[in-house]
Amino acid sequence: MEQKWWHDSVVYQIYPRSFCDSNGDGIGDLNGIRSKLDYLAGLGVDVLWLSPVYQSPMDDNGYDISNYQAIAPEFGSMQDMEALIEEAKQKNIRIVMDLVVNHTSDEHSWFQQACESKDSPYRDYYVWRDAKPDGSAPSDMESIFGGSAWEWHEPTQQYYLHLFSKKQPDLNWENSKVHDEVHQMMNWWIEKGIGGFRLDVIDLIGKDIDKGITGNGPRLHPLLQKMNQATFGNKDLLTVGETWGATPEIAKLYSAPERDELSMVFQFEHITLTWKDGDKWQPAKLDLRSFKEVLTKWQLELKDTGWNSLFWNNHDLPRAVSKYGDDGEHRIKSAKMLATVLHCLKGTPYIYQGEEIGMTNANFEHLEQYRDIESLNFYKVKTDAGVSHDEMMLALQENGRDNARTPMQWSTEPQAGFTKGTPWIEVNPNYTEVNAEKDLASDDSIYQYYKALVSLRKQHKSIVYGEFRPLLEEHEDVFAYLRHFGEERLLIVANFSSENHQVDLSQYYEFTPTILLSNGRGKLENLDSLMLQPYDAMVIQLT
Ligand code: TEU
Ligand code: CA
Secondary structure, eight states, rough: OOOGGGSOOOOOEEOOTTTTOSSSSSOOHHHHHTTTTTHHHHHTEEEEOOOOOOOOOOTTSSSSSSSEEEOOOOOOHHHHHHHHHHHHHTTEEEEEEEOOOSBTTTHHHHHHHHOOOOOOOOOOOOOEOOOTTSOSSSOOOOTTTSSEEEEEEGGEEEEEEESSSSOOOOOTSHHHHHHHHHHHHHHHHHHHHHHHHEEGGGGGTOBBBBTBBBBOOOHHHOOOOOOOTTTTTTTTOEEEEEEOOHHHHHHHHOOOGGGOSEEEOOOTTTTTGGGGGGGGTTTOOHHHHHHHHHHHHHHHTTTTEEEBEEOOTTTTSSOHHHEEESSTTTHHHHHHHHHHHHHHHEEEEEETTTTGGTTTOOHHHHHOOOOOHHOOOOHHHHHHHHOOOOHHHHHHHHHOGGTTSOOOOOOOGGGGGGEEEEEEESOOOOGGGGGGHHHHTTTTTTTHHHHHHHHHHOOOHHHHEEEEEEEEOOSSSEEEEEEEEEEEEEEEEEEOOSSSSOOOOGTTSSSSSEEEEEOOOOOOOSSSEEETOOOOOOOOEEO
């Protein structure tokens, strides 16, 4: 496998709105990010992926872009952006931009002009259809944020398509003018010295609307090959597609190097295991065996070609320690355990802001505390359909996107040191306990543990390129695997429960175990009587 710089890199995702506010307006901004570059460099991360910072009416917090070549004033200016790219580069950190091109904002000038008349040269940049004879929508296609995906446009007497909010009209990727515009814009950003793109809901751009196909449509891969050729193809950038519908087979289509599409994709199969019947508003308990089975399948399927992205959470998902660990008594230990399992897999690990200090879910009790358009829309859709208020509030607490969007907890200062003003969304009151200042000051904090994991990846080829072998596959509480490269063997063992477990690793008794990193265990004499305490995790070198 040809080696790439992003193979042994670690990416840190920033949700700019909630990261650090430099001017007291309650909204995180670019200068806030610049002020924390030493914190990020200290962690050892190589890449920052910024959720969108472009001009936007913020209907979906920036995933509704009204100008791709301007910065939203609440985030700063283009000069601030250039300074961020430059200062990050000096610390060997690259900036990956979020590329949202399935749709724009309805306030984008393309859409505004498209709305002027059916003859507008921009009309065909979007997806328009006539009403059915009875005046109803062209199809019963639903928006991912709830309700119909079609919105009636009275002045021109047609419906337009929006797979997300009605302020996010879908671009028409059957129009090659759209390709040209997007490619030009991407090249303009590449010229600015960015490190790559995270491609928002990219699996939707090949859609065939009249056949009712949205994800993984027939035009998807040719479109990506065309984009690759016209933009980042020969630039050695990191490109990661957000692909909810990817199977390992599909992931290989995107990421096999010879296909010239993307570096890697985010797949969500392990995430949706805790959604009953694929519905995130019906949370289900984690079954560790299926979780291991899914992750193992991805490790094995992409072993020779393609590349995995590794993540437990992002700005759309609940906090990892709340979802898969124990955010109460065992918060610190379980956060480190989860990090161990993720960072020793094959692929590029992603850390979502605050994960490195073990931030937890928001636990909002009132609907008024929520800000997210998806949560607010679905509260209405579900309660209208008969789900009770209490049940929906529990679902939001479990899986709502605002769990990830409460402000980064920097210190014990008011508002967790995030802002001197009033934050746009409430700070989690546990900031007095959970904050970066405290983690930086302690030797055995979650932050220090992440730092150790990031550096372990740089030192051990077996973590980056080693063969992956699952162990104890039938165990209900323990996740264990071996990474093997040349002479090096690393054994990763993690207890996902608050019970003690004695594990049988007899096939490795002949080896001498040395602990490289652990969240509790100092030394091991041998493996024959390995007793795991609650949430114990360790990386053991076998010689
Ligand atoms: O997310 C895609 C998406 O479908 C999510 O909204 C997710 O599926 C949902 O939370 C599950 O119910 C991307 C962005 O990551 C997200 O923040 C945007 O809202 C969305 O696209 C639209 O751009
Ligand atoms: Ca601000």
